Structures are given as C-alpha cells and as structure tokens.
Amino acid sequence: MPTYKAPVRDARFILNEVLNLESYGNLPGFESASADIVDAVLEEGGKFTAEVLFPLNAVGDQEGCTRHEDGSVTTPSGFKEAFEQFKEAGWGTLSAPEEFGGQGMPHAIGFVMEEFMASSNQAFGMYPGLTNGAVSAILAKGSQEQKETYAPKMISGQWTGTMNLTEPHCGTDLGLIRTKAVPQADGSYAITGMKIFISSGEHDMAENIIHLVLAKTPGAPESSKGISLFIVPKFLLDEDENPSERNGVSCGSIEHKMGIHGNSTCVMNYDDAIGYMVGEENKGLAAMFIMMNAARLGVGIQGLSQAEVAYQNAVEYAGDRRQGRALTGPAEPEEKADTLFVHPDIRRMLMDAKAFNEGMRALCIWGALQVDLSHKAATEEERETADDIIGLLTPVIKGYGTDKGYDIATNMQQVYGGHGYIEEWGMSQYVRDARIAMIYEGANGVQAMDLCGRKLAQHGGRAVQAFFKVVDEECAAAKNVPELTEFAERIEKSNGELKAATMWFMQNAMANPNHLGAGAHHYMHMMGIVALGMMWLRMGQTAAAALKSGTEDKAFYEGKLTTARYFSERFTPDVGALRRKIETGGDAMMELPAEAFATA
Template sequence: MPTYKAPVTDTLFILNDVLSIDRYANLPGFANASADMVEAVLEEGGRFCSEVLAPLNAIGDKEGCTRHADGSVTTPTGFKDAFAQYVEAGWPLLGIPEEFGGQGMPHVITCVMEEYTNAANQAFAMYPGLTQGAIAAILAKGSDEQKAKYVPNMASCKWGGTMNLTEPHCGTDLGLIRTRAVPNGDGSYAISGTKIFISSGEHDLTENIIHLVLAKTPDAPDSVKGISLFIVPKFLVNDDGSLGARNSLSCGSIEHKMGIHGNATCVMNYDGATGYMVGEENKGLAAMFIMMNAARLGVGIQGNALADVAFQNAVAYAQDRRQGRALTGPAEPEQKADTLFVHPDVRRMLMEAKAITEGMRALCLWGGLQVDLSHVAETEEERQTADDLISLLTPVIKGYGTDKGYEIATNAQQVYGGHGYIEEWGMEQFVRDARITMIYEGANGVQAMDLVGRKLAQNGGRAVQAFFAIVDKECAAAKGDAVLTDFASRLEKANGELKAATMWFMQHGMTNPNNVGAGAHSYMHIMGIVSLGLMWLRMASAAQVKLAAGGGNTSFLEAKLATARFFAERVMPEAGSLRRKIEGGCDSLMALRPDQFIAA
C-alpha cells in the first residue's frame, strides 16, 4: 500500500531560499507567515496528511460514494471522521481573511497545504477545495450581506461549497447553458435546470452545502453574455444564520468514474430552487472565472501532488525490489540481484519525476505568491506585474502541470512492472485519479487556447514580454557563474525557442487563426519547460549559494544541482522539437474532411 510523506524540506527550501518570502513580511498576511510559523504549520499539516488522510485514499477508491434512495450521499468509511478532525484542527481557515475568522495566511502557504492534502487523498481534498473556490467567488463578487451570511460557516467548513457550470450538452461552451433563473419578486430567483459533473455536490460531511450556480435570467442574451451567478443553498439560511427550509434541489445520481471515487460527482437537479444573485446580472461568467482561476492553479498543484506521491512510492520500490544486475557489473555481488536503482532506464523515469515535480512545486508556489502580490503588493505597478504573471502562468501550470503529472504517475506505475497494474499496490489509482486533472476546470486544450488566444495578446503582449525579460535577465546574470553557466545557456536557448514560436504566431495568426490554435498545445509545453527551467535556475543558484556558505543540508543541495543538470540535458531539448511542430502550421491538421478520418 502506498505511503505519503509531505516534502517539507523541499517546500521550505523553495519558500525561504528561492522565493525568500521573508522579503514580504511588511505586506498584509505575510506577517503571519514567519519562517518558524510556516515550518510549524507545514510539519503539522504534513503529519496530518500522512497519518490521517493518506490511509483513507485506497479505501475511498474501493468504496466510492453511495447515493441513497432519498438522494442523500454517504462518503467512504473514515472520510467523515477525518473531515471532522480536519475542521477541528482549523485547516480550512488557514488562508481565510481574519475578518471572517481565518488565520489570514498568504495564498502561497495555502498552496502548500493544497499540494499535501491532494497528494495524500485527492478525492478527500476536493471537498474543502471546492468550498475554497466558492468562498473566493462570494468574497470577490458577493454583497456584504452575502459575505456575512455565508462565508464564515463555509470558511470553517461547517458548510461546503460547489461550482455548478456544466450541463449535459455543454461544458466548455457555457453560452449554451439552459438552466433558468426566474425572479420571485422578493429579490430571490427560482432556479431550474440540470447540472452535471458537480464535484462534492452532495455528501454527509457538512451541515449545509452552498451551491454556486450559473443560470440565465428570462431576458438574458443567448450567449456567454447572458449568464448570471447564483447562490443556491441546500438549506436556506435564516437571517440569524440558522438553517431554514430544505431547498428544492437534489442529487439525481452520482457518476461512476475512472477515478476519484471518494468524491461524489453529482448530477444536480434544480426544481425552482431559491437562489440569490451574486454580483451583477449577466456578469456571472466573470464571477465564475474568479473561482475558475483559483481552481486552475489548484488543479495544477493537484496534478503535481499526484505525481509526487507516485514518485515517492516508486523510489521506495526501486530501492526495495531486486531484479537484474547493473550494466557496469554487480553493484551488490553478495545479493542475488541488484536493486532497480542500478538500471539507467529506471533512473530516467525517477529523475524525470524528480525534476518535474520539484520544478512544478517551485512554479506553483511562485504562482501562488503572485496571487498574493496581485492583491497586496505595495504599488499598483507591482500588483499589475504580479497579476500579469499569474494570468499568463495559470494555463501553463494547469495544462503543462497536469499533462506531466499524469505522465509521471504513469511512469511511477511503470517502475513497479506487473505489480503496478494490480489494484492492491495502489499505483494504478494514482494514474486513474491524475487523469481527471487534465480534463476538469477546462480541458488542457482549452488551457492552451486560453494561453495563446487570450493571455499572449492581452495588453499588447505585456505579460509574455515581461516573462521573457525575467528569463533573459536571470540567464544573463547566471552566465557569469561557472557552475550555472551551462544551465543558463541552455535555458536561454529554450527561451529563444519560445520567443521564436511567439513571433511565428504573430506572423501567421493574422492570415489564419488556426495557425495559432494548431500550435497552442506545443506552445503551452514550451512555456512549461522554460518556466520550470527558470525555477531550476533559481533552485540551482540558491543551492550553490548555500553550499558555498558551507551551511545547510549538503546532500539535499547537491541533489538540486544534479537535478538541474538533468533538467537541462533531458527535458529542455524538447523545446526545439515543439517549436518545429508549431512551425508546421495548421494546414496538415485541417486538410481532411471529417469523413476522411476513418476510411469507409
């Protein structure tokens, strides 16, 4: 059975030595995040994830959720108790503003706990995770009354939250939604329609569930410009905060899925349910994107979390399992065989996993920090710069991060050979669970289009130009350093591929926008490679500084330098071929008529 150990050492290295978050101690929230406090929080959070959540992961997969005849849903054995412990320990409150009863920690710290909880038990982590998203939307767009009425109980996870977007006939294209919201005359609306794929839609973990639902008012435009957002509570909430009548909504069924069995994925039926508009009429999509963007960063973290736990177990197996001999001669002649670790191809899979997961961890936390800075940095310019950066990187973190997360989970399973295919070893669950991260919160093709179709062009390309400049500047600085110079040159080259691809889009997108669409996925991957390259440059640089100072964990720091080298030699070369694919343009993709795909 797999185990999980939170990577606290690596996290602290990133927070303290790479991001130097102590620089921001003067900013709101960061005062709560002193180095000692953060270390204590992560140690304790990591322990909780390892000891309480991880042991329930396989149980959740095996049992799944159960919907009863009355529409109620029971979570797997142990989830309710673990959730109570999670709430009792105050984990949901970590990043909640102090005015709503939270601990007001910066977002970058909550990102760490998002990683740990998802690595330990993704299906479980989704219950509080969706609630956080719903809170974010209410805080951003809700009225003061709505905030006061719903947020404190959601913040403590006394109540849960959900996002209701998808309908049977529409997912990506929300302009097609049919759910209606008819004014009741008292300021509330009657919500009617069917929503599908509603994660945590119904369960037994919380007293109430606050559904955030996209719907159309009677005279709304027939497009995405006609969507409004509504709070639709499972139990109506009285003015004194007590629970009122059961609202007319219900879970019609739960889906049988490839993975994340422990999370109830519900078909939700709204039959004239009472709902309250959040923000302005017909501006629901903008409000939903507040949740969406936070959720997309979260899904990138989730993909990396699954990669990391799968990687950890593959390392343990490779060390434990003896099979064959080193190509250079028996490593342990007294044993009947060497460990899997002697085999270069096993090393390849493990080093890829290490290079990507640690790089992604740094990227996700850098991204999380930008979310903080976009809100609380001292100057408008700094806030704008941070907002540009996280807008640009969100689709990369989500799309590249989850593509790689699935690949790494698959490779970690591969290290187990035949045993990896057997349920009881637990590795195949990671693959099945990781698979959803490439799909939900906008499939990765949608992320790629968001990147190249929206984020590149916004404000005359300001964000991507700023990104190029950061990479160039740090490469230039590192090239003077004997240890870093080779890495910096290679990163500069990869950045050059990214620039060239960007230029190619500018030159060929005008004549045919499909030229951009055709290269979107490859572009997202090049940007992922360059972003991780930047993170590895920073990690290598920080490691070298600490090594030179003679302090710190030498073994850990030397591993950082070796892994950076692996990243440069074994991951970065992909950027070149991805660029050449982009330069193939759209013609060969669009040439066939649909009926030509399969020969009659």
C-alpha cells in the same frame, strides 16, 4: 501497500530559502510568515495529511460514495470524521481573510497544504478545495450581506461550496446552458435545470452546501453574455442564518468515474430552487471565472500531487526490487541481483519525475506568491506585473502541470512492472486519479487556447513580455554561478525559442487562426519547460550559495544541483523541437474531410 510522506523539507527550502518569504514581511499577511511559523505549519500539515488523510485514500477509492433513495449521499468510511479534524484544526482557514475568520496567511503557504492534501487524498481535498473557490467568487462579486452570511461558515468548514457550470449538452461552450432563473417578488430567483459533473455536490460532512450556479434570466442573450451567477444553498436559512427548510436542489445520481471515487461527483437537479444573484445580471461568467481560475491553479497542484505520491512509492519499490545486473557490472556482487536503481531506463523515469516534481512545486508556490503580490505589493506597478504573470501562467500550471503529472504517474507505475498493474500495489489509483486533472476546470486543449488565443495578446502582450524579462534576468544572474553557467545558457536559448514561436503566431495566426490552434498545445508545453527551467535556475543558485557557505545538509543541496543539470540536459532540448512543430502550421492537420477519418 503504498505509503506517503509530505515533502516538508523541499517545501521549506522553496518558501524560506528560494522565495525568502520573510523578506516580504512589510506586506499584509506576510508578517506571520516567519521561518519558524512556516516550519511549524508545514510539519503539522505534513503529519495531518500523512496520518489522517492518506490512510483513507484507498478506502475512498474502493468504497466510493453512496446515494440513498432520498437523494442524500454518504461519503466513504472515515471521511466525515477526518473532515471534523480538518475543520477543528483550522486547515481551511490558512489563507482566508481575517475579516471573515481566516488566518490571512500568504497563499504560498496555502498552496503547499493543497499539495499535501491532494497527494495524500485527492478526492477528500476536493471538498474544501471547491469551497475555497466558491468563497473567492462570493468575496469578489457578492454583496456585503452575502459575504457576511456565507463566507465565515464556509471558511470555517461548517458549510462547504460547489460550482455548477456543466449541463448534459454543454461543457466548455457555456453559452448553451438552459438552466433558468425566474425573478420572484421577494428579490430571489426560482432556479430550474440540471447540472452534471458537480464535484462535492451532495455529502454528509457539512451542515449546509452552498452551490454557485450559472443560469439565464428571462430574455437574456443566448450567448455567454446572458449568463448570471446565483447562490443556491442546500438548506435555506432561518432568521438567525441557520440551515432550516430543504431547498429545491437534489442529487439525482452519482457519476460512475474512472477515479476520485471518494468525491461525490453528482448530477444535480434544480426544481424551482430558491437562489440569490451574485453580482450583476448577465455578468455571471466573469464572476464564475474568479472561482475557475482559483480552481485551475488547484488542479495544476493536483497534477503535481499525483506525480509526487506515485514517485515516492516508485522510489521505494526501486530500492527493494532486485532484477538483473548493472550494465557496468554487478553493483552488489554478494547479492543475486542488483536493485532497479542500477538500470538507466529506471533512472530516466525516476529522474524525470524528480526534476518535474521539484520544479513544478517551486513554480506553483512562486505562482501563489504572485497571487499575493497582485493584491498586496507596495506599488501599483508591482501589483500589475504580478497579476499579469499569474494570469499568463495559470493555463500553463494547469495544462502543462497536469499533462506531465499524468505522464509521471504512469511512468512510476511502469517502474513496478507487472505489479504496477495490480490493484493491491496502489499505483493504479494514482494513474486513474491523475487523469481527470487534464479534463476538468477546462480541458487542457482549452487551457492552451486560453494561453495563446487570449493571454498572449492581452494588454498588447504586456504579460508575456514581463515573463520573458523575468526569465532573461534569471539567466543573467545564474551565468555568474560557475555550476549553472551552461544551464543558464540553455534556458536563455529556450526562452529565445519561445519568443520566436510567439512571433510566428503574431505573423501567421491572423491570416489563418488554425495555425494558432494547431500549435497551442506545443506552445503551452514550451512555456511550461521554460518556466520550470527558470525555477530550477533559482533553486540552483540557492543550492550553490548554501554549499559555498558550508551547509551541514550537503547531500540535499548537491542533489538540487545534479537535478538542475539533469533538467537542463533532458528537458530543454524539447523546446526547440516543439517550436519546429508549431512552425509547420495547421494545414495538414485540418486538410482531411471528416469522413476520411472513418475506418469502416
């Protein structure tokens, strides 16, 4: 049977030592992020996810959700009770604004809890995760009345939320949506249409579900410029703002999915459902993107989370399973065989996982800090830089994070050999659950084009130049640490390769946009490697300083330096190869006519 233990020690290292959250204590919300409070939150969050949520992970996978004839949906055994515990403990309030019942803590702490939840039970974590995104959109674009009506109960977990974008005939191209919103005399709208792939669309865990729905008003432009956003509650509210009459929205069916069976992914039918516009007419896509950007960071964390739980189990299996002998001679002559740990190829997969997981965790938490600083930093310049950097890195965290997260999950399954293919060992679920993260909230090819087609050129390239500067500064600082000098030189070279690839796009993409499209995925991975390398430099400097000061936890910090060296040696060489792929352009990729792909 699989196991899970939240990586509290590593998260504490990043928050308290690498990022030193206490140093931001003069900023709003950070005053409550002292090291002792952070430690307490992490310890309790680790216990809750490991002891309450993780035992339900396999249950959710095996049972799935059940739709009944009246359109209601029952979640897997134990989910409703676990959600009550989640709600009572206030886990959903961590980073929410105090004005609406939240604790107002930094997003950096909230992101750690998101990882713990997704590792322990990704399907369960999606219910509050989507609610957080819906709250973000309402707080950013909703009226004061809408904020006061919906946000407090959604933040508390009394109500949950969803996002409704996709329709049967359109996914990424939202300009094609057909859902209609007809104005009513009382200022509301009658919403009619069908939405598919709606995660958490119907369930039995909350009193009400607040759907955020994209639709078009009469006469709106046919393109994405004609989309508006609406709040459509499952139950309409009475005079006291309590759920009363059922609205015209229902679950038509539950999607039969490869993974995340414990989450109710629904086909949602809207039949003259009463909705309320959020923000301005025809400006709904911009409002929804606030929710989608939050969700994309959350999905990047899901890539990490499945890699982490799969890694933990692979490490345990490799320590127990005995097969063959070490290439250098028997490691344990008294035993009939050595453990899997002696084999370099097993080590390759485990070290790849360790280097990615710990680097990605640091990048996600640092990214969350940029979210906080974009709103709360002391100067406008600092806020602008933080906003630029997290905007640039959001598609990288989502795209690179989930591409690699899935790769890691499948490699951890490989460690098990044939047992990894057997359901009882649990590794299949991690692979299946990880796969969706590369697709939803914008498929990773879309993320790559968002990065290269929009973010690089935005504000005259201000964001990417800021990123290059941060990496160069980190390399310069790390060169002064003897243990990291060679690593810093490798990252500096990799950053140079990334700069050169950026320049190649500038020189060639205008003449032929397919050159950009053909290289976007490779560029996203280049930036992912450089970003993780930057975080490994920071962690390496922290570890070296701790060892120099005579820490009692010597093994932990030595492990950080060794893993940093491994990342340097095994990940950074790919950056140059990816650049060379980019510079071949897109001619051969696009040359064949469509009929040439037929096999019969």
